[in-house]
Amino acid sequence: MNKAMGIRSTVVASVLALASSMGWAARSFTPQAGTWAITEELDGKPGRGLAIDVQGNTFFMQVFGYETNGDATFYTATGQMDGDTVTAPLMQYQGGRSFGSDARDAVALESPGKVTVSFANGLQGTVQFPGEPGRAIQRFEMRSDDYVARYWSAGETRSFLGTTLDSNALAHRQVHINIGKPAQDLQWRVWMRGFHGVPWNTFICTKAADQDIFRCTNSEPQPADGNEPYVQSIALRIVNVDLVAELVVLEQGAVLTYPVMGTAIGGGSGSTITGCAFWLDLYIGDQINCNLSITPSSGTWLVEDEWTFKPGRGMAIDVQNGMALAQVFNYLPSGRPTFHMGSGSFQKAQTQLALNRYQGGRALGGPLQSAELAEAAGDLSLAFLYGGTSSRALSRVRGTVALPNEPQKQMVRMALEPGAADAQGLLGQWWLKFSTLIAPQDTVAVTLSRVEGLEAVSDDGAIRCTRADPAVPRRATCTWIRDGVTSTGYLFQEPGNRSGTVLQVRDRHGNLMGLGAVPLE
Known part of the structure; x- marks a missing residue:
């Protein structure tokens, strides 16, 4: 070496x-x-x-x-x-x-x-x-017999955090995607939120033999008013912790195609009052109170x-x-x-x-x-x-x-590039989640484009992120000042830039973090 x-x-x-x-x-x-x-x-x-x-x-x-x-x-x-x-x-x-x-x-x-x-x-x-x-x-690629039994045969639910990309390949909408087979009918389904006016949309899917590749169609009719984008179908592929998908969307009378990149944030079955036991596999491992298993x-x-x-x-x-x-x-x-x-x-x-x-x-x-x-x-x-x-x-x-x-x-x-553990390593385009003590959570796409001292700063200077806690060097704290109100968010940025609560879309050089145009057949 x-x-x-x-x-x-x-x-x-x-x-x-x-x-x-x-x-x-x-x-x-x-x-x-x-x-x-x-x-x-x-x-x-x-x-x-x-x-x-x-x-x-x-x-x-x-x-x-x-x-x-x-x-x-x-x-x-x-x-x-x-x-x-x-x-x-x-x-x-x-x-x-x-x-x-x-x-x-x-x-x-x-x-x-x-x-x-x-x-x-x-x-x-x-x-x-x-x-x-x-x-x-x-x-x-490899899979254990336990993985195949749980996630292919039994169809236990897996959860992903992703983003659609617009025609310029920039962050468009943050989406949450779950995939699994309900026990009542063992039919593959995808549940997605983030693209519709309703919390979740349900899609009926077929799975390719011996592959984590799915083709899904919307099980719900298009709304009569046609005001909201309507996702007609989804094709998706899961490769280790990465998700690649393509949405076909009817929007303002036109049929558009949106690529999706994302990452796995959990999988499993069962639940407790805390919700932790539901996700037996925390692929990413930054949900501090639910760390049961990680990749x-x-x-x-x-x-x-x-x-x-x-x-x-x-x-x-x-x-x-x-x-x-x-x-x-x-x-x-x-x-x-x-x-x-x-x-x-x-x-x-x-x-x-x-x-x-x-x-x-x-x-x-x-x-x-x-x-x-x-x-x-x-x-x-x-x-x-x-x-x-x-x-x-x-x-x-x-x-x-x-x-x-x-x-x-x-x-x-091993970190290959200098500055991976300081503010340089935070630069790029992100979906970040912010909240205040009195306001609900708000998720925004932001580009952290420059370094000022120990902070990575957004284009307009309103959002600033720093690795402020020496006890948790991989964790960054971000503040967002809007109309005199300060919101706070947190991210875990590591080699591979995986996180269960925020998503890095591009790295400090502008490279997309996803797998790109991989086969979905």
Whole structure:
């Protein structure tokens, strides 16, 4: 894992320059962080793959693959996105830390050449390695048997927070979407609010076989007066914590199409007087009083005390739909680079995975071939918790890790861009929710376009957000002054920019946070 200062020093100047101008000529999607696969190599057997992490315009990729002699190895690549594409040198290292060894910094080997990655949307793209033609890549998806039983077979309800986008791809209306099968008839339904004059509209749906893709039609007749927009149909797709949808709307005599991007905020069944037990899975995990289970932030993770700005080891962790997949990029006692991989079910906020090392897979420029097991290395234990032992809270970006033959250590989700934890990281377009002591909640779309001191500030200066509480560094407090009255709102902004109560539409560079134009068939 390349933790060299180059990851930051080569990008800081360009990132800060882009952050100062909030023009919207940017990507129409953000690639989903986690494990990606080379499409033609997906055969259900061990092989090579990509751990991709894009934050803002910064791209970081860890490649797990093989040498020509069959030995497992890894490469990294980092650079700045140019539109939907990045070209960067593949880097390889040796001499770093192995399981149970003392601290060791790795040294760079000669680069085998450059890699080019281009994205068509947040789930699909191409990769061209040195000595190879361009090959199609796709986001690797997985679901546990428990997830399939609960959310596909039983049709337990899932809830999403989203936004429609107007013809300029800017925030249009905030929408809430629930999907499930009522027990009385087991018919798939979507309930949506935010687009009509009534609290909720109900849609009757059909589900694609073995996919989280739904096509739905409005079950309620169009109002006779025709004053309100009438959503005729919805097509939607759920991919891990992301929602992509398309609404067909009859509005003022014209049929319009609105794309929707959103994020999962909960799922489950049952209820209590507090409402907490209804959402057994809190995918986002910022509803403080209902933290029962979360999906941690997929992407690049580091052992905290190994963050030395020198080459070392790292992890790619991918948790989705009740499953966890982890790659550890590290070294053998001889110093040779290698990787270990494990997968298994994920419950609540922790898991234990058996790590394996493989051999014999495809090398750069080599023929297509699958790998086989070389060694069972021991167990990897992950827990996504922070705080003291007596009062620990769930976290999407912090946790503990126990590697084979090593004690438990603190780990942290890697932030690729400077300023991610201060006001710079709050810039972009958001749906924010505000309230006063005497007024109801009010949700508005706002662009936080500049930094003044410790605050991210809206275009007109009326809304100001700051990370004011050092005890909760990921939480920001926002104030909105209107007609002499101050309203207050809160947001939780983390790598991936997921939150259960507010939604980030665009990042500080103007890139849309959703998956873009992914297939809905």
